[in-house]
């Protein structure tokens with residue numbers, strides 16, 4: 001039953017939303033696409049519906065996910081981009097068949113060539129290339145939460161966002177700070 005699986009963290013950028021299917025990488029990692037069906041669910045939510053997914057394709061998707069995470073982390077910290085990660089991203093980008101098409105509402109949609117997981121992954125890989133290459137307005141940054149450290153894409157005006165997600169990491173940190181302050185103030189009033 002779907003309710004038993006961890007929910008998705010939906011961000012605004014395709015590539016970093018995809019890397020957020022594994023959260024708390026630096027703490028107790030939470031796998032949000034634990035089964036092939038969950039990957040299909042995630043893809044469908046992002047207008048990348050694929051027909052089927054095998055265990056091998058799920059592995060391939062996770063491999064791409066971690067490659068994007070590694071490359072985005074390097075880009076966020078100004079380090080050299082890791083060659084093995086680039087290989088995975090570039091291979092994925094080259095392997096799928098997907099075309100950008102326009103809707104009557106003037107929006108871009110991706111049309112998958114064969115509705116395969118590979119097609120969907122190629123779109124995600126291409127999105128990662130765009131973000132990491134700096135082709136889109138925004139800044140790659142790392143989440144300030146020590147147990148998270150997710151690479152996210154900051155499109156805020158000031159480019160000073162600290163958390164990958166305000167509702168989770170941001171909130172938790174705010175609560176921790178609030179509790180620490182309260183402890184401090186009860187100590188000083190004694």
Ligand SMILES: [Zn+2]
Pocket residue numbers: 143144145148149150163164165169
């Ligand atoms: Zn975070």
